[in-house]
Amino acid sequence: MKYAFYPGCSLESSASEYRISTEAIASALDIELVEIPNWICCGSTPAHMSHELLSLTLPAYNLVLAMNVGTEGVAVSCASCYNRLKQANHAMQDPIKRGKVAEALGEIYDGTVPVKHMLEIVSEIGAKRNLKDLVRVDLSDIKVAPYYGCLLVRPPDVTNFDDPEDPQIMDRLVEVLGAQVVKYNFKVECCGAALAFPQVEIVKKLSGQILLDAKESGADIVIVACPLCHSNLDLRQRDIEKYLGIDLEIPVLYFTQLMGLAFGLSPRELGLEKHLISPDSVLKRIGIKV
């Protein structure tokens, strides 16, 4: 199984552990990820806020590059990139937008390159073979709150990802990995996303609600599938604690890291030392130290 891999900007720096762990579980599952050569930024939220055509042209540029890789489609790790690439594909159904993008790119892109989030790829593999066979470490003592956020599930007619109100794809994965799934109410609520820069107070409130609800519902850790969510929930967790006036101390892992742990990969191979909130206190239950 071979995919054109679009890591996105965050995985190059602030979310380097997401990249490391994604590649680690890809090799464990025999997924060949071929990085799209010379990919560029998808434009993220600032592009669609300021220039509609730019917000479509940047993803289209990358998807054209991906065609040359010659694979089953594009694999994306970042929920925001995933959303923008899917939005571009969706918009290409409109002939006027398709025409404008073609004029800007100098070539026609018809919007048909399949775009999949790594979670979807993992879930498809899980439907074909039993991922339990790969599990080496018993995670049954760990309670996990899967956090999906906005951009994977919404808008549903564009992403067509899972039930937009109560997605299950990560929940099922956690079960397969042998850990306990925590039911809580904020799995698709917004973390504040890009407002982290201009309006950090809003992010503290929104991300705080998510962490608090997960914690109160009994979660030991939160898992995410997006570097922006991770940055808000992990990197800003100390600020959130101050804002809420309570200790949260809840590690936020990428779902790929939890998979890697279950598969018996070492913390180093998964970049687990890179989180601001160390997962040590939880991982010691399974005899692992970061």
Place this chain on the structure above:
Amino acid sequence: MVHNKISSPSFLEEVEAESGEKVRICYQCGKCSAGCPVGYAMDLLPNQVMRLVQLGLKDEVLSCATIWLCASCETCATRCPREIEIVKVMDVLRRRSSAEGYPSAVREVPIFVNSFIGNLKRFGRLYEAAFVGTYNILSGHLTKDFDKVPAMLSKHKLSLLPPRIKGISRIREIIKRVEEIEKK
């Protein structure tokens, strides 16, 4: 339309044409506002923005804080009973507000957006260190997030070197063409 205020009769049609969304069919049920995670911080709730667009009250809409506080989380659009993609409408309002020189009610947001786009034009990919620097200088929040830098550096989560990609000149050309087409 509304005679005690200066309203722009063509505003609704313009917003609809640019967003591709039928703002006119909003029946003010308020479900967007009910679920908006940022609603508590807004000066106008999303349904009020939609109403003002319907009435052509352009000045009120384009100078409000809401359009800049909207996090584009799509909760409203996902649940809108009339299937209006409210984020697309918000995008149009943000663009119009900037293009027509309305002072932004939340000045940091356009600075954030412009810093990001400028960074992207220059490097093709986001050069996080440079982006944060630019944003901090322009916004005047000079030391924002500085407390996180040491940890990020020690954990190799902040790359000090700019990204290098082949074909950057072609990318710049494409972005230039995008701007030309948008001007038309």
Place this chain on the structure above:
Amino acid sequence: MARIGVFVCWCGSNIASTVDVKAVAKAAASFPGVAHATDYKYMCSDPGQNLIRETIESEHLTGLVVAACSPRMHEPTFRRLALETGMNPYLVEMANIREHCSWVHEDKGEATAKAIETVRMLVEKVKRNSPLEEIRVPVTKKALVIGGGVAGIQAGLDIVTAGIPVIMVERSPSIGGHMAQLDETFPTLDCSQCILTPKMVELSQHRLVTLHTFSEIDEVSGFVGNFKVKIRKKARTVDHDKCTGCGICMEKCPAKVSSEFDRGLSDRKAIYVPFPQAIPNKPVIDRSSCIWFTKGRCGVCKKLCPAEAIDFEEKDVIVEEQVGAIVVATGYDLIDRGLYGEYGHGKIKDVIDGLQFERMLSASGPTGGKIVRPSDGATPKTVVFVQCVGSRDDSKGIPYCSRICCMYTAKHAMLYKHRVKDGKAYIFYIDVRAGGKGYEEFVKRAVDEDRVVYLRGRVSRIFEKNGTVFVKGSDTLSGQQVEIRADLVVLATAVTSSHGSRELAQRLRIGFDQYGFFTEAHPKLRPVETTTPGIYLAGACQAPKDIPDTVSQASAAASKVIGLLSSDELIREPLVARVDEKVCIACFMCESTCPYGAIEHVTWKDPETRKEKEVARVNPGICEGCGACLPVCRPKALDLMGFSDEQIYGEINALSDLVKVIHDE
């Protein structure tokens, strides 16, 4: 030789102010075959009709063209007039120079020219008309009512009052429908059971009523006055002739499933009667949950039944009935619980729908009339009611208003406050639609006397944490987000068509809309008829309706049935398709096209060659004269009486000069 009379009407100034009626009459007089042409102020008035009558006799007319209004208005008037003078009524045609000319044009010259051409066409048509005889069909004086809710019960009772026997078919084990589930009804707060159950008893005991419960319609054939119906009586597994209704079987049955009647708020047994006042008050076995049928053991009911009424071998039985008319009264359903993921409907125990709340209010319901939280049985101190859950929501595929929710929600909040005095009731609404007698006053009472708080806005999300139900809504009037921590949430879920309504419509050959509601023949003027003669609609199967409207419509449908079945024969217009047997090649394309099922297979003997062959025959009792069969008939064996090819071509050819002029220009 044709002698056509043309009579041009002024319709006061309605026609004459825009059409030069004298010029029309003058022009018509010169058309070939026209023996006489004249104009008059009101052709439909007594003097106008006399003028026509006298002219028919004096001029020995063979056909009439009345240039006046729409044939829908006065064609029957002038055809009746012709019949009185001994002329075949189908030799009269109307030229519509009012709706088609004077009312829609302003230029008098052009309107007059169009009127002249219209008359020219009709003259050419009438010259080709042949006398037609009305079709007479014998009638079976018996009616079928499908559905045993309040609509069907009312229609059935009204029909038997006229001495016409009624066969009622009800899908579930008891009649009563949704109304039997309700507690008190708006706006008078009279007890639903108290007003319904006497009607149920009256109907079931009436000597002219045959009741088939636990039965469904398998097949309907035939036509108005003469329908043949196959009714599937599903195996009850309990012989009702033997059963005494003692109830020991239900007491001892070990298989429990959630009760449909209580909407999951209580359990019933696999052998059950849906509710204590059910009719018939004898049980059936639900084979999908019975241990005997699912696992092949148990049989406790059979062992214990003192009347030996349990029959595990019983099979479905098909009963055939002949009826003259059908009333469809199949009611409604509510939306699926999974449709509102954002409200946790079906997942959160303390989020229920209006009908569940209704069961809770009912003194004979699962809680004995006490309002409790399903999760822990506690009395809820804060209850949030949410309107328009599904209704008016394009994104959920239900753009229409369910019409009953505004009122029953006001009632629910009111009844809650009556029973929990210190409770708080909130209602989220978009608009309060209280357009009925005493309705607005009722809503005011809820606000005024019972202090129900109305919040204008939809709810975005509902979730539960530690036993508290969080309701995130808005109040658009104050421009605020509203979060209420509730003990119980009641959703006014949208009314949908009854499950299986589309299949039933296809069996009955009646129309249905995109939501599965049955279509009336005309939204204003024929609201209880379908386009299929002899089949009528009552209640919520046509569109969401409250009880007063449902009962009114049921009585209206009954009066239509009584009218139809009051004579021994039905008279139908002879404007139907006819097969030229000689030409027919028995391909039966017509049969697959006919929306009414009017095509029959018959053997026909050629009178000349004396050879027999299979041909199509149009049953004139069923044919609606729509003409759909004509274009698919390859050998052109079909023609439509009154609108034959010859007549239509005659009309078109009358315009050939005009067409040439337009072409040359």
